[in-house]
Amino acid sequence: MFSVFYTEIMKLKNTKLYWLVLLGVLPACLMGSKALFPKISPAGIPLAFDMQDMFYSQGMVVTILGPALFALMIGYIITREYQERTINQLFSYPASRIIFFIAKLLVVFSLIVLTVWLPFVFSIVSTILVKHHLDVSIVWLGMKMNIMICILSFGTIPVAAALSMVGKTIMPNAILGSIVSIFAGISEAGHSMHSILFPWLAPYWPVRNLAQGIAQPGPNPYAAPALIILIFTFVVSLTFCIQYYNRADVHSGS
Amino acid sequence: MDYVLQTYHLTKRYKDKVVVNDLNMTIKTGDIYGFLGQNGAGKTTTLRMLMGLIRPSAGEVELFGAELNGNRNKALERIGAIIEYPGFYLNLNAVDNLEIHRRLMGMGNKECIDEVLTTVGLLDAKHQKVRNYSLGMKQRLGIARALLHHPELLILDEPTNGLDPGGIKEIRQLFLDLTKQRGITFIISSHLLSEVEQVANRIGIIHQGRLLEEIDYETLQKKTRHYLEIKVDDGQRAAYVLEQKLNITDYLVTEPGILRLYEQLDQPEKINLTLTKNDIGVKKIVLSGDSLEDYFLKLTGGE
Ligand SMILES: Nc1ncnc2c1ncn2[C@@H]1O[C@H](COP(=O)(O)OP(=O)(O)O)[C@@H](O)[C@H]1O
Ligand SMILES: [Mg+2]
Numbered sequence: 001m002f003s004v005f006y007t008e009i010m011k012l013k014n015t016k017l018y019w020l021v022l023l024g025v026l027p028a029c030l031m032g033s034k035a036l037f038p039k040i041s042p043a044g045i046p047l048a049f050d051m052q053d054m055f056y057s058q059g060m061v062v063t064i065l066g067p068a069l070f071a072l073m074i075g076y077i078i079t080r081e082y083q084e085r086t087i088n089q090l091f092s093y094p095a096s097r098i099i100f101f102i103a104k105l106l107v108v109f110s111l112i113v114l115t116v117w118l119p120f121v122f123s124i125v126s127t128i129l130v131k132h133h134l135d136v137s138i139v140w141l142g143m144k145m146n147i148m149i150c151i152l153s154f155g156t157i158p159v160a161a162a163l164s165m166v167g168k169t170i171m172p173n174a175i176l177g178s179i180v181s182i183f184a185g186i187s188e189a190g191h192s193m194h195s196i197l198f199p200w201l202a203p204y205w206p207v208r209n210l211a212q213g214i215a216q217p218g219p220n221p222y223a224a225p226a227l228i229i230l231i232f233t234f235v236v237s238l239t240f241c242i243q244y245y246n247r248a249d250v251h252s253g254s
Numbered sequence: 255m256d257y258v259l260q261t262y263h264l265t266k267r268y269k270d271k272v273v274v275n276d277l278n279m280t281i282k283t284g285d286i287y288g289f290l291g292q293n294g295a296g297k298t299t300t301l302r303m304l305m306g307l308i309r310p311s312a313g314e315v316e317l318f319g320a321e322l323n324g325n326r327n328k329a330l331e332r333i334g335a336i337i338e339y340p341g342f343y344l345n346l347n348a349v350d351n352l353e354i355h356r357r358l359m360g361m362g363n364k365e366c367i368d369e370v371l372t373t374v375g376l377l378d379a380k381h382q383k384v385r386n387y388s389l390g391m392k393q394r395l396g397i398a399r400a401l402l403h404h405p406e407l408l409i410l411d412e413p414t415n416g417l418d419p420g421g422i423k424e425i426r427q428l429f430l431d432l433t434k435q436r437g438i439t440f441i442i443s444s445h446l447l448s449e450v451e452q453v454a455n456r457i458g459i460i461h462q463g464r465l466l467e468e469i470d471y472e473t474l475q476k477k478t479r480h481y482l483e484i485k486v487d488d489g490q491r492a493a494y495v496l497e498q499k500l501n502i503t504d505y506l507v508t509e510p511g512i513l514r515l516y517e518q519l520d521q522p523e524k525i526n527l528t529l530t531k532n533d534i535g536v537k538k539i540v541l542s543g544d545s546l547e548d549y550f551l552k553l554t555g556g557e
Contacts, residue, residue, distance in 0.1 A: 085341030
């Protein structure tokens with residue numbers, strides 16, 4: 001299994017995939033670093049630096065851009081095997097096709113972690129550099145948020161995977177991803193609580209939780225049903241993918 | 255006799271179109287099996303079924319004495335293949351592409367990569383991205399990849415596509431060497447008889463999904479008749495002389511002045527002398543044959 005994962009990583013050498021990661025990381029760092037500048041309240045009183053605000057901005061950016069970026073990542077990783085006509089060879093190895101599928105999912109999970117955690121690390125480092133002070137309890141809050149974002153973002157990856165293996169081109173993923181990202185942007189701008197019921201917006205739940213005091217207070221009442229919907233989406237689409245990948249006739253996209 | 259591969263009533267249907275129809279192939283250890291058929295005959299579809307890439311609608315594949323179904327992984331460790339097109343990760347160079355293969359086949363030693371690249375003559379291009387490879391180079395790299403894990407059976411789908419004549423000759427020699435030195439069995443598909451006949455010792459002819467014939471190359475050669483073609487200034491008189499003086503009755507007049515003799519093929523001097531003595535001008539005598547190509551065309555009805 002490890003060697004399959006390793007070869008999946010090798011395949012990404014010199015690809016534009018890492019630009020997708022940067023496309024998420026850079027805006028998140030940028031939005032987050034706004035918090036480092038001196039701020040003044042509407043009443044004209046200078047406000048103290050708030051690291052929580054920093055994590056919140058980052059979380060917003062990542063959960064808005066994430067659906068599009070992550071759908072493109074899994075889309076590329078799956079459809080390129082058809083586009084570059086390597087699928088015949090891939091499925092001629094003495095290993096189950098499911099192993100290859102799981103390895104691809106793990107690669108995307110790693111990329112999600114990279115996209116989410118680089119801004120987090122950036123915040124910590126820049127805070128230390130600029131403010132010479134770090135509130136560990138808030139770092140801990142940010143860490144929990146980012147762990148949750150990674151896990152919840154992964155929940156919809158099998159849906160995007162299913163689209164790519166059926167479509168064999170990246171277009172469906174690009175369309176799905178951008179629509180969802182636009183929708184996420186609109187919902188998050190309105191600090192909507194119930195939007196997390198939509199599986200692609202589930203990662204917004206921990207982000208919004210962090211915003212206690214910034215936006216409305218109190219736990220999100222939709223958390224439990226949102227989780228159930230997400231898990232259901234994950235299980236159903238994953239099952240479909242495994243069935244489809246395993247059974248499909250292979251024609252190298254010809 | 256040891257069979258590397260046998261198929262039993264192998265059939266593939268797409269909707270109501272039968273693409274491969276009740277195929278019974280037999281391939282023995284050490285064979286270079288030429289799998290011959292026009293474009294669309296069903297070659298690639300058959301090869302895909304051999305590799306377990308698609309499921310047969312009916313019938314079975316037996317590889318190395320065991321049914322493919324249930325023993326697929328074991329069989330695949332012993333096979334190298336190019337199916338339809340030598341696909342590679344275009345962003346990677348040759349070495350990285352082969353490294354992926356090496357790891358997935360569980361080969362311990364990295365030196366095998368340079369070895370196979372040398373074998374196919376790509377050592378100098380090994381650090382070039384495959385994106386910049388020509389189709390011929392990709393074919394070579396595909397053969398290198400298929401060879402890397404020391405397979406016993408090589409399944410190559412139209413491996414000379416995209417190669418120039420010089421390259422075709424080299425690759426052909428490589429196949430012959432590999433069979434001789436390592437006892438590798440080959441299945442080589444092609445739509446060109448001329449490519450198969452120079453390497454294959456057995457030939458399977460597929461047409462519209464059916465295996466029309468499976469035949470030793472030697473038997474095939476015997477089946478194709480040879481003849482003496484004679485060009486003279488007066489065909490009618492020549493025929494008369496041949497019948498009267500030399501007792502030749504098995505002949506054909508193909509065009510005015512051109513005769514094909516199917517007997518006394520070893521007597522061109524005598525025939526020449528006899529005709530000349532009877533004042534018939536002989537412009538040409540050559541031994542030729544109903545080429546395999548003609549035979550193939552006749553069989554597949556593509557006159
Ligand atoms: N997935 C498919 N669906 C329907 N028809 C197919 C499919 N794949 C191949 N065919 C048809 O099967 C026939 C044989 O194709 P193929 O095996 O590729 O031939 P060859 O390799 O001998 O040129 C062709 O007529 C082709 O159109
Ligand atoms: Mg073909």
